[in-house]
Amino acid sequence: xxxxxxxxxxxxxxxxxxxxxxxxxxxxxxxxxxxxxxxxxxxxxxxxxxxxxxxxxxxxxxxxxxxxxxxxxxxxxxxxxxxxxxxxxxxxxxxxxxxxxxxxxxxxxxxxxxxxxxxxxxxxxxxxxxxxxxxxxxxxxxxxxxxxxxxxxxxxxxxxxxxxxx
Amino acid sequence: xxxxxxxxxxxxxxxxxxxxxxxxxxxxxxxxxxxxxxxxxxxxxxxxxxxxxxxxxxxxxxxxxxxxxxxxxxxxxxxxxxxxxxxxxxxxxxxxxxxxxxxxxxxxxxxxxxxxxxxxxxxxxxxxxxxxxxxxxxxxxxxxxxxxxxxxxxxxxxxxxxxxxx
DNA sequence: CCTTGACTTCAACCTAACTTGAAGTTTTAG
DNA sequence: CTAAAACTTCAAGTTAGGTTGAAGTCAAGG
Numbered sequence: 001x002x003x004x005x006x007x008x009x010x011x012x013x014x015x016x017x018x019x020x021x022x023x024x025x026x027x028x029x030x031x032x033x034x035x036x037x038x039x040x041x042x043x044x045x046x047x048x049x050x051x052x053x054x055x056x057x058x059x060x061x062x063x064x065x066x067x068x069x070x071x072x073x074x075x076x077x078x079x080x081x082x083x084x085x086x087x088x089x090x091x092x093x094x095x096x097x098x099x100x101x102x103x104x105x106x107x108x109x110x111x112x113x114x115x116x117x118x119x120x121x122x123x124x125x126x127x128x129x130x131x132x133x134x135x136x137x138x139x140x141x142x143x144x145x146x147x148x149x150x151x152x153x154x155x156x157x158x159x160x161x162x163x164x165x166x
Numbered sequence: 167x168x169x170x171x172x173x174x175x176x177x178x179x180x181x182x183x184x185x186x187x188x189x190x191x192x193x194x195x196x197x198x199x200x201x202x203x204x205x206x207x208x209x210x211x212x213x214x215x216x217x218x219x220x221x222x223x224x225x226x227x228x229x230x231x232x233x234x235x236x237x238x239x240x241x242x243x244x245x246x247x248x249x250x251x252x253x254x255x256x257x258x259x260x261x262x263x264x265x266x267x268x269x270x271x272x273x274x275x276x277x278x279x280x281x282x283x284x285x286x287x288x289x290x291x292x293x294x295x296x297x298x299x300x301x302x303x304x305x306x307x308x309x310x311x312x313x314x315x316x317x318x319x320x321x322x323x324x325x326x327x328x329x330x331x332x
Numbered sequence: 333c334c335t336t337g338a339c340t341t342c343a344a345c346c347t348a349a350c351t352t353g354a355a356g357t358t359t360t361a362g
Numbered sequence: 363c364t365a366a367a368a369c370t371t372c373a374a375g376t377t378a379g380g381t382t383g384a385a386g387t388c389a390a391g392g
Contacts, residue, residue, distance in 0.1 A: 009359095011368065021369090022351055030349095040358045042369055061274060066349070091278055098275045102268055108227060109264045112257055177338060187339090188381055196379095206388045208339055232379070339388065346381075351374100358369060 007036065007044035017053040024053070030066055032056055032073060062094045063101065173202065173210035183219040190219070196232055198222055198239060228260045229267065 014021040027033045028043075033052055035043035052073070059069045072090065076082050082090075180187040193199045194209075199218055201209035218239070225235045238256065242248050248256075 009368080020351080023349080025371095026350060038358080040369085041371095042358065058278075060349095062278070094278055095275055098271050098278070102271050102275075105264050105268050105271070109261060109268075112224075112228070112260055112264070175338075186381080189379080191341095192380055204388080206339085207341095208388065226379095334392090336391090337389090340386075342384090344382085344384105347379100348377095351376075353374090354372090356370075358367100360365100360367080362364090362366105 007046055008049070010035075010043050010045070013045050013049060013053070016050060017057075019053055019057065027053070027056065027066075030070065032066065032070055059094070062097055064097075173212055174215065176201075176209050176211070179211050179215060179219070182216060183223075185219055185223065193219070193222065193232075196236065198232065198236055225260070228263060230263075 008016070010021045010024055013019075013024055017024075024033065028035060033045070033049050033056075035045045035049070038044060055073070055076075056066075056069055059072060060066075064072065076086055076090070174182070176187045176190055179185075179190060183190075190199065194201060199211070199215050199222075201211045201215070204210060221239070221242075222232075222235055225238060226232075230238065242252055242256070
Protein backbone atom coordinates (compact mmCIF):
# COMPACT_ATOMS: atom_id res chain seq x y z
CA UNK A 1 0.00 0.00 0.00
CA UNK A 2 2.25 2.72 -1.22
CA UNK A 3 1.13 6.19 -0.37
CA UNK A 4 3.30 7.52 -3.15
CA UNK A 5 1.73 7.14 -6.55
CA UNK A 6 4.20 5.63 -8.98
CA UNK A 7 3.78 8.49 -11.41
CA UNK A 8 2.84 12.14 -11.40
CA UNK A 9 0.53 14.12 -13.64
CA UNK A 10 1.79 17.37 -15.14
CA UNK A 11 -0.22 19.28 -12.61
CA UNK A 12 1.34 17.39 -9.75
CA UNK A 13 4.83 17.69 -11.12
CA UNK A 14 4.24 21.37 -11.67
CA UNK A 15 2.97 21.88 -8.15
CA UNK A 16 5.78 19.94 -6.55
CA UNK A 17 8.56 21.43 -8.64
CA UNK A 18 7.28 24.96 -8.79
CA UNK A 19 7.75 24.87 -12.55
CA UNK A 20 4.85 25.83 -14.78
CA UNK A 21 3.17 23.02 -16.67
CA UNK A 22 3.85 24.83 -19.91
CA UNK A 23 7.53 24.84 -19.06
CA UNK A 24 7.46 21.14 -18.33
CA UNK A 25 5.90 20.49 -21.70
CA UNK A 26 8.57 22.64 -23.21
CA UNK A 27 11.29 20.62 -21.48
CA UNK A 28 9.75 17.45 -22.78
CA UNK A 29 9.72 18.82 -26.29
CA UNK A 30 13.41 19.56 -25.86
CA UNK A 31 13.88 16.04 -24.53
CA UNK A 32 15.11 17.10 -21.14
CA UNK A 33 12.42 15.06 -19.47
CA UNK A 34 10.11 12.30 -20.67
CA UNK A 35 6.73 10.94 -19.73
CA UNK A 36 4.71 7.83 -20.26
CA UNK A 37 1.18 8.18 -21.52
CA UNK A 38 -2.10 6.88 -20.22
CA UNK A 39 -4.47 5.16 -22.61
CA UNK A 40 -6.16 8.54 -22.85
CA UNK A 41 -2.88 10.18 -23.95
CA UNK A 42 -2.20 12.07 -20.75
CA UNK A 43 1.32 12.38 -19.42
CA UNK A 44 2.49 10.41 -16.42
CA UNK A 45 5.91 11.28 -15.13
CA UNK A 46 8.04 8.77 -13.27
CA UNK A 47 8.93 10.13 -9.86
CA UNK A 48 12.59 10.61 -10.61
CA UNK A 49 11.54 13.35 -12.98
CA UNK A 50 11.20 15.53 -9.92
CA UNK A 51 14.91 15.31 -9.33
CA UNK A 52 15.58 15.85 -12.98
CA UNK A 53 13.58 19.04 -12.97
CA UNK A 54 15.40 20.18 -9.86
CA UNK A 55 18.64 19.59 -11.70
CA UNK A 56 17.45 21.63 -14.65
CA UNK A 57 16.46 24.59 -12.52
CA UNK A 58 19.66 24.49 -10.54
CA UNK A 59 21.70 24.37 -13.73
CA UNK A 60 19.80 27.32 -15.08
CA UNK A 61 20.70 29.31 -12.04
CA UNK A 62 24.34 28.56 -12.71
CA UNK A 63 23.80 30.01 -16.16
CA UNK A 64 23.57 26.95 -18.36
CA UNK A 65 21.30 27.04 -21.37
CA UNK A 66 18.80 24.26 -21.89
CA UNK A 67 21.02 23.04 -24.68
CA UNK A 68 23.93 22.70 -22.28
CA UNK A 69 21.75 21.18 -19.62
CA UNK A 70 20.60 18.64 -22.13
CA UNK A 71 24.18 17.59 -22.68
CA UNK A 72 24.92 17.54 -18.98
CA UNK A 73 21.94 15.27 -18.45
CA UNK A 74 23.19 13.01 -21.19
CA UNK A 75 26.40 12.60 -19.21
CA UNK A 76 24.52 11.53 -16.15
CA UNK A 77 23.32 7.94 -15.82
CA UNK A 78 20.13 7.43 -17.73
CA UNK A 79 17.90 5.72 -15.32
CA UNK A 80 19.60 5.33 -12.00
CA UNK A 81 19.71 8.00 -9.39
CA UNK A 82 22.95 9.92 -9.72
CA UNK A 83 25.55 8.88 -7.20
CA UNK A 84 27.44 11.27 -5.04
CA UNK A 85 30.37 10.88 -7.43
CA UNK A 86 28.24 11.94 -10.36
CA UNK A 87 26.99 14.91 -8.51
CA UNK A 88 30.43 15.92 -7.32
CA UNK A 89 31.72 15.89 -10.87
CA UNK A 90 28.89 18.08 -12.08
CA UNK A 91 29.16 20.44 -9.18
CA UNK A 92 32.86 20.91 -9.75
CA UNK A 93 32.17 22.01 -13.30
CA UNK A 94 29.47 24.37 -12.14
CA UNK A 95 31.66 25.85 -9.47
CA UNK A 96 34.34 26.54 -12.02
CA UNK A 97 31.83 28.23 -14.20
CA UNK A 98 30.62 30.42 -11.40
CA UNK A 99 34.19 31.25 -10.51
CA UNK A 100 34.84 32.33 -14.06
CA UNK A 101 31.80 34.58 -13.96
CA UNK A 102 32.98 36.11 -10.72
CA UNK A 103 36.44 36.65 -12.12
CA UNK A 104 34.99 38.38 -15.14
CA UNK A 105 32.90 40.68 -13.02
CA UNK A 106 35.88 41.55 -10.91
CA UNK A 107 37.91 42.38 -13.93
CA UNK A 108 35.11 44.58 -15.14
CA UNK A 109 35.07 46.32 -11.79
CA UNK A 110 38.78 46.97 -11.91
CA UNK A 111 38.40 48.48 -15.33
CA UNK A 112 35.56 50.61 -14.09
CA UNK A 113 37.69 51.92 -11.26
CA UNK A 114 40.50 52.53 -13.67
CA UNK A 115 38.25 54.50 -15.95
CA UNK A 116 37.16 56.70 -13.10
CA UNK A 117 40.79 57.36 -12.37
CA UNK A 118 41.52 58.40 -15.90
CA UNK A 119 38.12 59.98 -16.44
CA UNK A 120 38.15 58.52 -19.85
CA UNK A 121 35.37 56.52 -21.41
CA UNK A 122 36.86 57.11 -24.78
CA UNK A 123 36.11 54.52 -27.37
CA UNK A 124 38.69 51.93 -28.25
CA UNK A 125 41.08 53.44 -25.74
CA UNK A 126 38.85 52.74 -22.77
CA UNK A 127 39.05 49.20 -21.55
CA UNK A 128 35.58 49.43 -20.13
CA UNK A 129 33.73 50.08 -23.32
CA UNK A 130 35.74 47.49 -25.18
CA UNK A 131 34.79 43.90 -24.57
CA UNK A 132 38.10 42.25 -24.95
CA UNK A 133 40.36 44.70 -26.72
CA UNK A 134 39.40 43.59 -30.13
CA UNK A 135 36.51 45.59 -31.50
CA UNK A 136 33.85 44.99 -34.06
CA UNK A 137 33.36 42.13 -36.47
CA UNK A 138 31.79 39.60 -34.15
CA UNK A 139 30.59 37.90 -37.26
CA UNK A 140 26.94 37.78 -38.12
CA UNK A 141 23.95 36.52 -36.24
CA UNK A 142 21.68 38.10 -33.74
CA UNK A 143 24.43 39.18 -31.34
CA UNK A 144 21.71 39.71 -28.84
CA UNK A 145 24.04 39.76 -25.92
CA UNK A 146 26.45 42.65 -25.81
CA UNK A 147 29.54 40.72 -24.85
CA UNK A 148 30.01 37.32 -26.41
CA UNK A 149 31.15 34.59 -24.13
CA UNK A 150 31.11 32.78 -27.39
CA UNK A 151 33.34 29.83 -27.41
CA UNK A 152 35.29 29.60 -24.25
CA UNK A 153 38.10 31.61 -25.68
CA UNK A 154 38.33 34.44 -23.26
CA UNK A 155 35.42 33.76 -20.99
CA UNK A 156 34.00 37.22 -20.58
CA UNK A 157 30.46 36.77 -19.52
CA UNK A 158 27.46 38.94 -20.13
CA UNK A 159 25.11 39.46 -17.31
CA UNK A 160 21.57 40.22 -18.21
CA UNK A 161 19.06 41.47 -15.72
CA UNK A 162 15.59 40.63 -16.82
CA UNK A 163 12.13 42.01 -16.45
CA UNK A 164 12.91 45.70 -16.53
CA UNK A 165 9.89 47.30 -14.96
CA UNK A 166 6.90 45.28 -13.90
CA UNK B 167 41.07 74.76 -40.40
CA UNK B 168 39.80 71.99 -38.25
CA UNK B 169 40.81 68.57 -39.36
CA UNK B 170 37.96 67.09 -37.35
CA UNK B 171 34.65 67.25 -39.17
CA UNK B 172 31.94 68.67 -36.96
CA UNK B 173 29.71 65.68 -37.48
CA UNK B 174 29.98 62.01 -38.29
CA UNK B 175 28.05 59.86 -40.73
CA UNK B 176 26.64 56.56 -39.50
CA UNK B 177 29.40 54.74 -41.24
CA UNK B 178 32.01 56.83 -39.50
CA UNK B 179 30.38 56.53 -36.12
CA UNK B 180 30.05 52.81 -36.63
CA UNK B 181 33.69 52.45 -37.60
CA UNK B 182 34.96 54.57 -34.75
CA UNK B 183 32.74 53.03 -32.10
CA UNK B 184 32.86 49.45 -33.26
CA UNK B 185 29.08 49.37 -33.09
CA UNK B 186 27.14 48.21 -36.13
CA UNK B 187 25.23 50.86 -38.04
CA UNK B 188 22.05 48.89 -37.54
CA UNK B 189 22.61 49.02 -33.81
CA UNK B 190 23.16 52.77 -33.95
CA UNK B 191 19.88 53.18 -35.78
CA UNK B 192 18.26 51.03 -33.14
CA UNK B 193 19.70 53.22 -30.39
CA UNK B 194 18.36 56.25 -32.14
CA UNK B 195 14.92 54.71 -32.37
CA UNK B 196 15.11 54.12 -28.64
CA UNK B 197 16.22 57.72 -28.21
CA UNK B 198 19.55 56.89 -26.67
CA UNK B 199 21.31 58.92 -29.31
CA UNK B 200 20.17 61.52 -31.78
CA UNK B 201 21.29 62.85 -35.11
CA UNK B 202 20.76 65.89 -37.26
CA UNK B 203 19.84 65.38 -40.86
CA UNK B 204 21.33 66.66 -44.08
CA UNK B 205 19.03 68.18 -46.69
CA UNK B 206 19.12 64.76 -48.29
CA UNK B 207 17.87 63.14 -45.07
CA UNK B 208 21.10 61.48 -44.09
CA UNK B 209 22.16 61.30 -40.45
CA UNK B 210 24.92 63.47 -39.11
CA UNK B 211 25.96 62.75 -35.56
CA UNK B 212 27.52 65.42 -33.38
CA UNK B 213 30.92 64.28 -32.18
CA UNK B 214 29.91 63.85 -28.54
CA UNK B 215 27.77 60.96 -29.72
CA UNK B 216 30.95 58.93 -29.74
CA UNK B 217 31.24 59.28 -26.02
CA UNK B 218 27.57 58.57 -25.60
CA UNK B 219 27.90 55.33 -27.50
CA UNK B 220 30.91 54.41 -25.38
CA UNK B 221 28.79 55.00 -22.33
CA UNK B 222 26.05 52.78 -23.67
CA UNK B 223 28.39 49.91 -24.41
CA UNK B 224 30.09 50.19 -21.06
CA UNK B 225 26.75 50.23 -19.29
CA UNK B 226 25.67 47.15 -21.20
CA UNK B 227 28.73 45.34 -19.99
CA UNK B 228 27.76 46.17 -16.45
CA UNK B 229 24.43 44.54 -17.18
CA UNK B 230 22.10 47.49 -17.66
CA UNK B 231 19.29 47.16 -20.15
CA UNK B 232 18.85 49.83 -22.78
CA UNK B 233 15.85 51.00 -20.81
CA UNK B 234 18.00 51.57 -17.76
CA UNK B 235 20.75 53.12 -19.79
CA UNK B 236 18.22 55.50 -21.21
CA UNK B 237 17.35 56.64 -17.71
CA UNK B 238 20.98 56.88 -16.71
CA UNK B 239 21.62 59.08 -19.71
CA UNK B 240 18.70 61.26 -18.74
CA UNK B 241 20.40 61.84 -15.40
CA UNK B 242 23.55 63.00 -17.08
CA UNK B 243 23.81 66.57 -18.33
CA UNK B 244 22.11 66.91 -21.66
CA UNK B 245 24.59 68.73 -23.73
CA UNK B 246 27.74 69.29 -21.80
CA UNK B 247 30.45 66.73 -21.46
CA UNK B 248 30.00 64.88 -18.18
CA UNK B 249 32.28 66.11 -15.46
CA UNK B 250 34.40 63.86 -13.35
CA UNK B 251 31.79 64.23 -10.61
CA UNK B 252 29.05 62.99 -12.90
CA UNK B 253 31.15 60.08 -13.92
CA UNK B 254 32.11 59.22 -10.37
CA UNK B 255 28.48 59.12 -9.35
CA UNK B 256 27.57 56.81 -12.18
CA UNK B 257 30.53 54.59 -11.63
CA UNK B 258 29.72 54.21 -7.97
CA UNK B 259 26.27 52.93 -8.88
CA UNK B 260 27.72 50.55 -11.40
CA UNK B 261 30.28 49.26 -8.98
CA UNK B 262 27.57 48.54 -6.47
CA UNK B 263 25.66 46.69 -9.08
CA UNK B 264 28.64 44.58 -10.00
CA UNK B 265 29.27 43.89 -6.33
CA UNK B 266 25.73 42.70 -5.93
CA UNK B 267 26.13 40.37 -8.85
CA UNK B 268 29.32 38.99 -7.41
CA UNK B 269 27.68 38.50 -4.04
CA UNK B 270 24.83 36.64 -5.67
CA UNK B 271 27.17 34.36 -7.52
CA UNK B 272 29.08 33.66 -4.35
CA UNK B 273 25.93 32.79 -2.52
CA UNK B 274 25.02 30.47 -5.34
CA UNK B 275 28.41 28.85 -5.05
CA UNK B 276 28.02 28.32 -1.34
CA UNK B 277 24.66 26.69 -1.91
CA UNK B 278 26.19 24.51 -4.55
CA UNK B 279 28.87 23.35 -2.16
CA UNK B 280 26.28 22.80 0.50
CA UNK B 281 24.22 20.69 -1.85
CA UNK B 282 27.20 18.52 -2.60
CA UNK B 283 27.67 18.03 1.08
CA UNK B 284 24.12 16.93 1.63
CA UNK B 285 23.86 15.18 -1.71
CA UNK B 286 20.43 16.58 -2.02
CA UNK B 287 19.06 18.38 -5.02
CA UNK B 288 15.57 17.78 -3.80
CA UNK B 289 12.99 20.25 -4.88
CA UNK B 290 11.87 22.94 -2.49
CA UNK B 291 14.20 21.59 0.15
CA UNK B 292 17.32 22.24 -1.83
CA UNK B 293 18.45 25.83 -1.70
CA UNK B 294 20.14 25.50 -5.03
CA UNK B 295 17.13 24.72 -7.09
CA UNK B 296 15.02 27.32 -5.35
CA UNK B 297 15.61 30.88 -6.39
CA UNK B 298 14.97 32.63 -3.18
CA UNK B 299 13.05 30.23 -0.98
CA UNK B 300 9.69 31.22 -2.23
CA UNK B 301 8.58 29.17 -5.18
CA UNK B 302 6.25 29.58 -8.07
CA UNK B 303 3.76 32.29 -8.88
CA UNK B 304 6.08 34.83 -10.45
CA UNK B 305 3.02 36.35 -12.00
CA UNK B 306 2.47 36.23 -15.71
CA UNK B 307 4.56 37.37 -18.61
CA UNK B 308 7.25 35.71 -20.54
CA UNK B 309 9.48 34.95 -17.57
CA UNK B 310 12.20 34.30 -20.02
CA UNK B 311 14.90 34.48 -17.44
CA UNK B 312 14.82 31.69 -14.92
CA UNK B 313 15.50 33.72 -11.81
CA UNK B 314 13.76 37.05 -11.53
CA UNK B 315 15.82 39.94 -10.30
CA UNK B 316 12.52 41.65 -10.61
CA UNK B 317 12.36 44.86 -8.70
CA UNK B 318 15.36 45.31 -6.54
CA UNK B 319 13.78 43.49 -3.69
CA UNK B 320 16.19 40.68 -3.16
CA UNK B 321 18.69 41.27 -5.85
CA UNK B 322 19.26 37.78 -7.06
CA UNK B 323 20.59 38.07 -10.53
CA UNK B 324 20.21 35.74 -13.44
CA UNK B 325 23.22 35.16 -15.54
CA UNK B 326 22.61 34.23 -19.10
CA UNK B 327 25.33 33.00 -21.35
CA UNK B 328 24.47 33.68 -24.93
CA UNK B 329 25.28 32.27 -28.31
CA UNK B 330 25.15 28.62 -27.51
CA UNK B 331 27.02 27.13 -30.38
CA UNK B 332 28.27 29.26 -33.24
C1' DC C 333 27.21 63.77 -65.78
C1' DC C 334 27.42 59.45 -64.13
C1' DT C 335 28.73 55.65 -61.52
C1' DT C 336 29.62 53.68 -57.20
C1' DG C 337 29.46 53.34 -52.47
C1' DA C 338 27.17 54.96 -48.63
C1' DC C 339 23.03 56.07 -47.11
C1' DT C 340 17.55 55.86 -46.31
C1' DT C 341 13.13 53.32 -44.59
C1' DC C 342 10.52 49.43 -43.56
C1' DA C 343 9.27 44.89 -42.59
C1' DA C 344 10.61 40.51 -41.35
C1' DC C 345 13.70 37.54 -38.96
C1' DC C 346 16.86 35.80 -35.11
C1' DT C 347 17.73 33.64 -30.22
C1' DA C 348 16.14 31.57 -25.65
C1' DA C 349 12.79 30.11 -22.82
C1' DC C 350 8.72 30.17 -22.25
C1' DT C 351 3.39 31.82 -21.94
C1' DT C 352 -1.23 32.34 -23.72
C1' DG C 353 -5.22 30.97 -25.84
C1' DA C 354 -8.36 28.21 -28.58
C1' DA C 355 -10.61 24.08 -29.30
C1' DG C 356 -11.15 19.67 -28.04
C1' DT C 357 -10.50 15.20 -24.84
C1' DT C 358 -9.89 12.62 -20.21
C1' DT C 359 -10.37 11.97 -15.43
C1' DT C 360 -12.47 12.23 -11.36
C1' DA C 361 -15.69 13.65 -7.74
C1' DG C 362 -20.30 13.60 -6.59
C1' DC D 363 -24.05 9.64 -15.38
C1' DT D 364 -22.60 14.13 -15.46
C1' DA D 365 -20.25 18.30 -14.70
C1' DA D 366 -16.11 20.32 -13.66
C1' DA D 367 -11.34 20.17 -13.36
C1' DA D 368 -7.46 18.72 -15.52
C1' DC D 369 -5.55 17.39 -19.37
C1' DT D 370 -4.32 17.37 -24.80
C1' DT D 371 -2.24 19.71 -29.22
C1' DC D 372 -1.01 23.50 -31.94
C1' DA D 373 -0.14 28.07 -33.31
C1' DA D 374 1.06 32.49 -32.14
C1' DG D 375 2.89 35.93 -28.91
C1' DT D 376 6.43 37.76 -25.53
C1' DT D 377 11.14 39.95 -24.25
C1' DA D 378 15.69 42.22 -25.51
C1' DG D 379 18.78 43.67 -28.69
C1' DG D 380 19.59 43.74 -32.46
C1' DT D 381 20.47 41.75 -38.00
C1' DT D 382 19.16 41.08 -42.83
C1' DG D 383 17.36 42.28 -47.04
C1' DA D 384 14.71 44.79 -50.48
C1' DA D 385 13.91 48.85 -52.88
C1' DG D 386 15.03 53.18 -53.40
C1' DT D 387 17.93 57.86 -52.58
C1' DC D 388 22.25 60.73 -51.69
C1' DA D 389 27.05 62.18 -52.08
C1' DA D 390 31.54 62.29 -53.95
C1' DG D 391 35.18 61.24 -57.35
C1' DG D 392 36.54 61.06 -62.05
